[in-house]
Amino acid sequence: xxxxxxxxxxxxxxxxxxxxxxxxxxxxxxxxxxxxxxxxxxxxxxxxxxxxxxxxxxxxxxxxxxxxxxxxxxxxxxxxxxxxxxxxxxxxxxxxxxxxxxxxxxxxxxxxxxxxxxxxxxxxxxxxxxxxxxxxxxxxxxxxxxxxxxxxxxxxxxxxxxxxxxxxxxxxxxxxxxxxxxxxxxxxxxxxxxxxxxxxxxxxxxxxxxxxxxxxxxxxxxxxxxxxxxxxxxxxxxxxxxxxxxxxxxxxxxxxxxxxxxxxxxxx
Numbered sequence: 001x002x003x004x005x006x007x008x009x010x011x012x013x014x015x016x017x018x019x020x021x022x023x024x025x026x027x028x029x030x031x032x033x034x035x036x037x038x039x040x041x042x043x044x045x046x047x048x049x050x051x052x053x054x055x056x057x058x059x060x061x062x063x064x065x066x067x068x069x070x071x072x073x074x075x076x077x078x079x080x081x082x083x084x085x086x087x088x089x090x091x092x093x094x095x096x097x098x099x100x101x102x103x104x105x106x107x108x109x110x111x112x113x114x115x116x117x118x119x120x121x122x123x124x125x126x127x128x129x130x131x132x133x134x135x136x137x138x139x140x141x142x143x144x145x146x147x148x149x150x151x152x153x154x155x156x157x158x159x160x161x162x163x164x165x166x167x168x169x170x171x172x173x174x175x176x177x178x179x180x181x182x183x184x185x186x187x188x189x190x191x192x193x194x195x196x197x198x199x200x201x202x203x204x205x206x207x208x209x210x211x212x213x214x215x216x217x218x219x220x221x222x223x224x225x226x227x228x229x230x231x232x233x234x235x236x237x238x239x240x241x242x243x244x245x246x247x248x249x250x251x252x253x254x255x256x257x258x259x260x261x262x263x264x265x266x267x268x
Contacts, residue, residue, distance in 0.1 A: 002266040004034035004257050005237050007227020012060045013039040014052030016231040024067050026233040028074050034257055036080035036104045037064055043089045046114045057100050080104035085142045097148040104258040107146055108153030112138050123162035129173050132158055136177040143184050150258055151191040151225050154207035171211055182216045191223025192216055196239040214250055223256045223263055
């Protein structure tokens with residue numbers, strides 16, 4: 001079985017203290033064929049310290065290139081990034097993606113109108129369904145704007161924030177929006193990730209949920225990566241068996257890896 005963790009954070013990210021060398025050694029010990037280091041790049045978000053979230057892209061690339069060479073006989077390491085997308089940051093972020101010649105780019109909606117989803121401000125005064133509709137509307141807007149990425153990250157993880165009353169998702173409420181999002185991703189040659197961190201955050205599911213992954217496949221989507229969204233070495237490849245069970249159930253025979261942002265389809 002080909003196993004690749006395509007969503008891993010190191011101490012280059014503002015929310016991880018994990019040594020990148022230890023990440024690689026852990027991935028090797030787990031028998032992974034390939035990993036993508038995908039540290040955060042956030043820009044123009046209120047309340048986030050730019051020193052922690054803008055990422056030293058020169059040092060980051062230098063370190064990953066060094067590790068690629070050191071461990072080339074044991075594991076394939078990809079130079080990735082997770083960009084926190086907003087409409088007003090497109091030109092800035094896409095210029096950096098182009099400049100630094102990444103192997104793999106995750107586009108993720110971590111905020112709305114410059115406000116971080118995790119701090120509860122967006123949820124205040126709104127119902128769960130209202131927050132989710134706003135979130136999916138924002139994703140669709142960004143998908144229509146951005147072009148320089150490979151997969152959309154944790155597509156429905158809005159349920160993670162705001163407390164118990166914001167848990168769960170009624171797909172019927174936003175089915176048209178979600179379908180349009182998936183159709184647009186497929187039209188643009190983009191994919192989705194199966195992000196297994198939902199199990200760590202007590203939601204007992206992957207992001208996006210099974211029904212959204214199923215819809216993507218039914219619509220003709222082919223590009224699927226699997227990522228743990230690890231922030232510590234112990235989280236690497238966590239709950240991957242559940243992701244592979246989903247793919248088996250949907251009769252998906254390939255996962256996707258990337259080299260210089262070009263997809264490679266790996267038979268599971």
